[in-house]
Amino acid sequence: MCAVVTPAGSWTGRCYDRFMSLQMFGIPVSRGVAIGRAVLVASSRVDVAHYFIEPAQVEREIARLLQARDAVAAELGGLQRDLPEDAPAELSALLDVHLMLLHDEALTGATSQWVHERHYNAEWALSAQLEVLARHFDDMENDYLRERKADLEQVVERLLRVLMHDSSAVPPSIGVNPRDFAGEDPLVLVANDIAPADMLQFKRSVFTGFVTDVGGKTSHTAIVARSLDIPAVVGAREASRIIRQDDWVVIDGDAGVVIVDPSSIVLEEYRFRQRQSELERVRLTxxxxxxxxxxxxxxxxxxxxxxxxxxxxxxxxxxxxxxxxxxxxxxxxxxxxxxxxxxxxxxxxxxxxxxxxxxxxxxxxxxxxxxxxxxxxxxxxxxxxxxxxxxxxxxxxxxxxxxxxxxxxxxxxxxxxxxxxxxxxxxxxxxxxxxxxxxxxxxxxxxxxxxxxxxxxxxxxxxxxxxxxxxxxxxxxxxxxxxxxxxxxxxxxxxxxxxxxxxxxxxxxxxxxxxxxxxxxxxxxxxxxxxxxxxxxxxxxxxxxxxxxxxxxxxxxxxxxxxxxxxxxxxxxxxxxxxxxxxxxxxxxxxxxxxxxxxxxxxxxxxxxxx
Missing domain, CATH: 3.20.20.60 (Phosphoenolpyruvate-binding domains)
Structure with a gap:
């Protein structure tokens, strides 16, 4: 095992051996210990809703995504057709790149998988896939290809704006239980920030704790964490960028520590602390x-x-x-x-x-x-x-x-x-x-x-x-x-x-x-x-x-x-x-x-x- 100990809210690198663990530090805002697999709410320049949908709504939600893709394709095609004759050739080439990204299966096809497998709404699924693809671009050695991440972000932003103005959007389903499609593993939420409106959707779900990049002890996110009586760490800076979907995560809400891919020894220690906390709760009731x-x-x-x-x-x-x-x-x-x-x-x-x-x-x-x-x-x-x-x-x-x-x-x-x-x-x-x-x-x-x-x-x-x-x-x-x-x-x-x-x-x-x-x-x-x-x-x-x-x-x-x-x-x-x-x-x-x-x-x- 390799433990990467970091200063508050920062990191010194990622251990790529999946048997190694990593620690991050933030601000403890809700006491207790949470252990679970990470569910990421990716950050975006466009504020989007995050909620789970019913299984019967999956096909309809994917249809929304594909309709948004077609609408953006039509919009980009119209821009390309309307380019003046003296427009630089680079502009047309840039629109070609955007159209290519738009129709790439790595974007819309993979996004549909998020809807199918995780029951995310289309906007959340698209944001999650953007996060995955953005990391691939960051890892590219070729400067030109690495800079195409900005084009991808612009395409996704266009898609999100179309989806946000879609009157056929599936209403948020507060009663949906993520465990129905996540198996028996407990889940923890990882995000840049969690808007109060999103917290209403997550309030009755199975998340046992959460981590955010931003926030203070009495930010609304922190208040909601305490109101849900679940462990939380905020202000962890790079957490949503470093933690990957489905990583095992320990949230120590007492010390403000987040441990990614913990060893079996560390896991057992924190599970013992969980049991002690539960006994104390029962006594207080x-x-x-x-x-x-x-x-x-x-x-x-x-x-x-x-x-x-x-x-x-x-x-x-x-x-x-x-x-x-x-x-x-x-x-x-x-x-x-x-x-x-x-x-x-x-x-x-x-x-x-x-x-x-x-x-x-x-x-x-x-x-x-x-x-x-x-x-x-x-x-x-x-x-x-x-x-x-x-x-x-x-x-x-x-x-x-x-x-x-x-x-x-x-x-x-x-x-x-x-x-x-x-x-x-x-x-x-x-x-x-x-x-x-x-x-x-x-x-x-x-x-x-x-x-x-x-x-x-x-x-x-x-x-x-x-x-x-x-x-x-x-x-x-x-x-x-x-x-x-x-x-x-x-x-x-x-x-x-x-x-x-x-x-x-x-x-x-x-x-x-x-x-x-x-x-x-x-x-x-x-x-x-x-x-x-x-x-x-x-x-x-x-x-x-x-x-x-x-x-x-x-x-x-x-x-x-x-x-x-x-x-x-x-x-x-x-x-x-x-x-x-x-x-x-x-x-x-x-x-x-x-x-x-x-x-x-x-x-x-x-x-x-x-x-």
Whole structure:
């Protein structure tokens, strides 16, 4: 065996002996160990959908591919015929090369095999085959032939664009099980990045872990990994280029290590760790019906974050006392021109309310933008054409207020659902008084429209997400306007420290223990409690056991997290005596910073961990 040890996110070469292994390092974002065969989602300059299709849809999907090939051939032939007489001969020759590549069996024929054997949709299959062929071109010694890779990429890009505008596309089949055609081997996902819309397709599949080239600890990819409760490593730079389809891969989500083609000794060690983790999970599930009460009798509410109506069942099973955050934007993903209307949204919200059996449900208005674009706004457009920094652009409440008709439509749907149970409305990314006024104006207009149409709605509490430093600093104004507040710590950290949380290049600067971040969190909790307003934390900090004692000491009594994290946080709460946290606040980890009260009346200051 040859072990190739690499610095973080890079590599020193590939061992071509298939009995040799390779290691890569990235950022650990979801704990545990995953072992399986690699399934690659190849990167492309064109954003494409990735989903599995039903066996009965294979022939139809291949027909789509061949129709796209014929359409591109006709397009290239037309360009060639329309060349002016004085056009350079090289232009016609270049079009000949593109036509030759287009009709080569190594492209469309092999792509059809991906559809047949793996049940990939046509776009995914084409991207996967491009990755295979691109590697062949890279290995060519002849400079001229090696440079033809760019021609191949251009041909594939044309095909993808035709496929993306094909109205006969097979709808994503979330229920398809990849194991039906992958055998008994477990599967792990390897990609440059995984879009939130793609994660919806992979959510209920058999992937036991995933690796991405890009991303940080609180990028959306990382959050989804934790929500799925599967091991993941992000920011591994070249992983999707180095790992090949069907390679055996070990993902160490604790250390941020990815091992390709591990030896039998390494495999056995990691399988033992897998068994230990599973035993710990089983032990924690016994706490699901135990009330979350500290040793000194402080009752704590543990709510669930969910993304789709079907997630409500998992929230109840985990022992959640309600839904603290329903990310409604996921209803809008994987949709193009057919966005969910008022009635469809109303039915989705009612499904959650009914499933929670009388427990409260907090619905956040759409947080579209940044790393969660609508299909009708391509990620490329949002990231490169319309916004230099999408995290600071038209997203969340800014987007909703810019689309007043759609915003009122969603508000009406939420209001109607409130007639069936306890529904609370949560508004993301507020920072300006004008946004507060705009939100309540839209809400008043929605109520008026429902009243005029004779449709029932309940009394809905309205809350604000505190995720922009400006909101935390003017918290008293927010508490004047809103019934409750919820701290979105992921964005609060990002904006306080001026760090793109999805960028692995600055991931080491993303620091939830930063004194400024903790002071803003403590300030918000303290102000809300003083005013008698409900306050919760729904960001990743809520589901991190190392922060549980700190947040309890700040006075927090309401946490919201993914259902898979509830048991671990409950265990931490059951072991805590809040009376002992007033003088010295320690995180659960031995290397966590120490916090002591500030003299100004209840804030916190950080003492960095010792080296």
């Amino acid at each position: 016994r706490l699901r019906h135990t009330p979350a009460v500290t040793l000194d009798g402080e009752r704590v509410e543990l709510f669930a974050n969910i993304e789709l109506p079907g997630d409500a069942a998992a929230a109840l099973e985990a022992g959640a006392v309600g839904v603290g955050l329903f990310r409604s934007e996921f209803l809008f993903m994987n949709r193009t021109d057919d966005l969910p209307g008022e009635d469809e949204q109303y039915q989705a919200y009612c499904a959650v309310v009914d499933a929670m059996k009388g427990l409260p449900v907090t619905i956040r208005t759409v947080d579209i933008g940044a790393d969660k674009p609508l299909d009708r706004m391509s990620a490329h457009e949002l990231r490169h054409e319309h916004a230099l920094n999408p995290a600071l652009g038209l997203r969340a409440i800014r987007w909703s207020l810019s689309e007043p008709s759609m915003f009122r439509q969603q508000l009406r749907a939420i209001l109607r659902a409130s007639a069936h149970g306890q529904v609370r409305l949560l508004v993301p990314m507020l920072a300006h008084e004008s946004e507060i006024r705009g939100t309540f104006d839209a809400l008043a207009r929605a109520k008026q429209q429902l009243t005029e149409s004779g449709r029932a709605f309940g009394d809905v509490q309205v809350g604000a997400m505190i995720e922009v430093p400006a909101a935390a600093l003017m918290i008293d104004r927010f508490l004047d306007a809103f019934d409750f507040v919820s701290l979105g710590t992921n964005d609060l950290i990002q904006y306080t420290l001026a760090i793109d949380r999805a960028d692995e290049a600055v991931a080491h600067l993303y620091d939830p223990w930063h004194p400024a971040v903790l002071e803003l969190v403590a300030r918000t909790i303290r102000a809300a409690r003083a005013r008698g307003r409900a306050v919760s934390v729904c960001g990743e900090m809520a589901g991190d056991p190392s922060f549980t004692s700190v947040l309890l000491a700040m006075g927090l009594r309401s946490f919201s997290m993914h259902p898979s994290q509830i048991a671990a946080i409950k265990q931490q709460i059951l072991r805590t005596d809040t009376r002992r946290l007033s003088d010295l606040l320690l995180g659960a980890r031995s290397d966590a910073p120490t916090f002591t009260p500030l003299r100004n009346g209840g804030g916190v200051a950080a003492t960095p961990p010792r080296p």
